[in-house]
Amino acid sequence: MFSPKLDESHFLHSYRPMPLILTVLALALLASASPAADWSPLFDGSSLKGWTQRGGKATYQVRDSAIVGTAVPNTSNSFLCTERDYGDFVLELEFRIDPTLNAGIQFRSESLADYKKGQVHGYQMEIDPSRRGWSGGVYDEGRRGWIYPLTLRPDARYAFKQNEWNHYRIEAIGDSIRTWVNGVPAADLVDPMTQKGFIALQVHGVGKRSDGPETSWRNIQIKDLGQSTWKPLFNGKDLTGWTPTPGGTWNVSDGVLKGTSPASETKHGILLSDADHEHFTARIVYRSRSGNSGFYFRAQPVEEAVGLKGFQAEIDSTGQDAGGLYETLGRSWVVKPAADLVKKAYKPGDWNEMTVSAHGPRLVVHLNGTKTADLLDATGARKGRFGLQLHGGQDMDVEFKSIELLETAAPRPIPEFPATPTGPIVPEGAAFRKLGDGYKFTEGPAQGPDGRIWFNDIPNNRTHVYDPKTGQISVWREDTGGANGLLWVPGGDLFACEGTNRIVSRQSGDKRTVAIEKFEGKRLNSPNDLVLDGQGGFYFTDPRYGNAGGARELEKESVYYVNQGSKITLATSEVTKPNGVALSPDQKTLYVADTAEKQIFAWDVKSPGILEHRRLFAPSSSDGMAVDLAGNLYLTTGPGLSVWSPAGEKIAEIPCPESPANCEFGGPGNKTLFVTARTGFYAIDLNIPGLR
Known part of the structure; x- marks a missing residue:
């Protein structure tokens, strides 16, 4: 192994x-x-x-x-x-x-x-x-x-x-x-x-x-x-609590703190807080008339011309990258906000409100109520000074109306950076255990709302359900219409790809209805597998196997998207025979197994149901597939399963007692991989949780 x-x-x-x-x-x-x-x-x-x-x-x-x-x-x-x-x-x-x-x-x-x-x-x-x-x-x-x-x-x-x-x-x-x-x-x-x-x-x-x-x-x-309550760090009268470093000029007039510096000044003038700050939420109201500035936090004074080492939340008179996170004398840009986001939020030549929240490793920035950065940082400093920057080599004119810290009456939650799992994907000594046998061809495992696992025996036209609490398997439905892929959705409905019936059905309580039967007036081929997205819609594959339910009406075998309102649209026809389908944890990549080409293809998800940039992900055949929380893809191919990293590198092989057809995560912590394999139904415990 x-x-x-x-x-x-x-x-x-x-x-x-x-x-x-x-x-x-x-x-x-x-x-x-x-x-x-x-x-x-x-x-x-x-x-x-x-x-x-x-x-x-x-x-x-x-x-x-x-x-x-x-x-x-x-x-x-x-x-x-x-x-x-x-x-x-x-x-x-x-x-x-x-x-x-x-x-x-x-x-x-x-x-x-x-x-x-x-x-x-x-x-x-x-x-x-x-x-x-x-x-x-x-x-x-x-x-x-x-x-x-x-x-x-x-x-x-x-x-x-x-x-x-x-x-x-x-x-x-x-x-x-x-x-x-x-x-x-x-x-x-x-x-x-x-x-x-x-x-x-x-x-x-x-x-x-x-x-x-x-x-x-x-x-x-x-x-x-x-x-x-918000407590002031700037008293509106003078520089009490703050110390300027060489470069530029700082003064207070009419309750406003003003910093200026000519382009001939090479040093970065910093107004430095006298105290260190560790966990905090700061609110800064500023107006930038010219030049590039920033609000430093958890920063350390240095001898270099820049004056400080550490994070700064970007302040810029043009609004470019305003609210982004830059690490001076470190990684440079860490979070650059989207240009359209900043354009919508920033007020040129006017007063802007920026909040910076730094608690443990989590750093969050808002600009006028719009979130521009949200970062969980493993390496940055956890404590240091505040600083207001006058960038060297630029004509600088920036004003600060207020600088405040949020004080809570009760202790605020402070996150820790989560520990990285270690060890092999399959724990040492772990092995498949047979949960059921005597079937003809098992497929379509799906975790239900209560943790039970549903799966199909396609030739026998039965849907079975496995209860992890009792270890018992029972028949849940007869005459399934050749049901293959199954999908439980939030709210408790079960969708099934009924290949022989050429439909996607929906089971709500005791009521079963036809969810999807046609595309543009033509009957589907033989729906095979499906995956839920984060918006309440789902993708399903529609290859053609045998003479399911009469004459073929659709010219191509395709992947479709069904939105929450049950409207069906074509996602892609850039496949020969689509089979298994899965989404990455961030919902940005759709994977499809093409059994005719014996390859796994990937697309970028531009928006729900809109795919672009088709590419080869893995030169491997597969039927069904599953994804773990690290984004690794589990393929059912040959004598067992293969595991592929998000970069398309094969990182593990897991032999199976029978040739697997599909797999699904479930069990305690979602760390059990349930596998349908020909005449049997199996499970193996892993070191990494899977996606629900």
């Missing part, structure tokens, strides 16, 4: 922009998971005392010790709001929602007369029962829209339980906002925009619907942790 050690480069680079790193490995937190404070009820179980309604006209009433919100037609989003504001807190509650509705939990929210005529706006923990599965993500209602979707958090997307009571937890301390769904970590957001506001229960507008779908909330309780 060839199974190399898990080299660090297969997991994490020394730095990587967020939120991908949160998908690869969860952050460990130094702070307590439950800050010390007493729980207080927000709902007394019998009345709406302490609450007031804003926005639309949905009805709220108390029924069976729960607040029940009922949607009504022709009204906007409705909000049942607490009468008082909360700053830092831990909130827990339970809710149950109609599967066709959308709702949310507002927090640190406001309704101001001078903002959109009193429209409720602020953070919202999403309740999303659709197959997109973004329950637990954070939406900025009435302002910026999605600021923490769950595109790259598959475990959280599957945590929501349809038609059941679900448990939510929100922890907001300073600029740290974290959420949990039924105990599963979901959002880990850093955002300092709003530090206090009311809590509200949202019922989303439903257009003209008149059937009155409901959302219920109960057991609503809060730990009030006080209020975070």
Whole structure:
């Protein structure tokens, strides 16, 4: 068995922009998971005392010790709001929602007369029962829209339980906002925009619907942790607390700190803080009239002309790269923000607000409320000085209206850089164990919402389900229409590629319907395999095998994309016979096995369903495939499985008792690889978690 050690480069680079790193490995937190404070009820179980309604006209009433919100037609989003504001807190509650509705939990929210005529706006923990599965993500209602979707958090997307009571937890301390769904970590957001506001229960507008779908909330309780406040580092009068280095001039006039320097000055003038700072969130309001400046942090004074060594958040009069992260006397540019993002956020010649959050290895920068950098850094300094820069060799004119630090009443969570897994992909002594046999040809393993594994025996037209808790396998469905690939989606529906029936079916509870049957009026060939993306859509392959279900109608064998609204579009026909399909952890690469060409091809995902830059990924045949959290691709080929790094290098081979057809991760920590192989169903434990 060839199974190399898990080299660090297969997991994490020394730095990587967020939120991908949160998908690869969860952050460990130094702070307590439950800050010390007493729980207080927000709902007394019998009345709406302490609450007031804003926005639309949905009805709220108390029924069976729960607040029940009922949607009504022709009204906007409705909000049942607490009468008082909360700053830092831990909130827990339970809710149950109609599967066709959308709702949310507002927090640190406001309704101001001078903002959109009193429209409720602020953070919202999403309740999303659709197959997109973004329950637990954070939406900025009435302002910026999605600021923490769950595109790259598959475990959280599957945590929501349809038609059941679900448990939510929100922890907001300073600029740290974290959420949990039924105990599963979901959002880990850093955002300092709003530090206090009311809590509200949202019922989303439903257009003209008149059937009155409901959302219920109960057991609503809060730990009030006080209020975070901004404290000035610049007193608006003089340079107390700051020391200038040679180069340029600093002075204070009318409460504004002004720095100037002629182009003839070669030294980088630095206004250096007298104190070191380690974990902090800083807010700087600046106006740059000419030249290149920056806000240094965790920096160390040096003798070189640049004056400091360390990170700086970019300040530039033209706005170019504003809010990016540059490491002076180090790695140079570490995060360069997208030009269109900066163009939208930056205000030329005007006052701009930049926030810099540095807690442990996580560095986050916002420019006028737009996130321009989010980095988990393994090598940078963790402590050092602040510095305001006047770039040498340029005509410099930059002003600072305020420089502040955010002080929290409760300890703010501080992340640690996650440990890199070590050892071989397959642990020493690990071997396949047979879970079931006596089948004709097994295929399509898929992990269900409860951790059970579904798989098909295609010739026998049966879908089986394996229960890891009992070790038992049972028949789940007969007469499957030649079902092959299976896909459980958030919300609890099962999609199946029924090759003989030439459809993709959808099972919702006891009801089975045809999800996809035709493309541009022509029947599909024989759908084979499918993979869910982070937007609630899925890709499926449609080769032609045998004479499935009558005459062929489509000229080509292709890969299709079905969005959350069930609209089908052609993703690519640049394949001969597409079979297995998979997505990389960052959702940026789609892999397709072409069994006719005996090769694996890869495409860049430009946007959902839009592919570009087809290329050969691996010169290997495969049927099904799976991906681990490091982005390694597991191919079912020949006598066993082969493992390929994201760079297209074969890094391991795993012999299998029978020739494998497909594989799926599951089990404790998602570290068990389940394999369908001819007449058997097998499993082997690995050292690395797989993608859900």
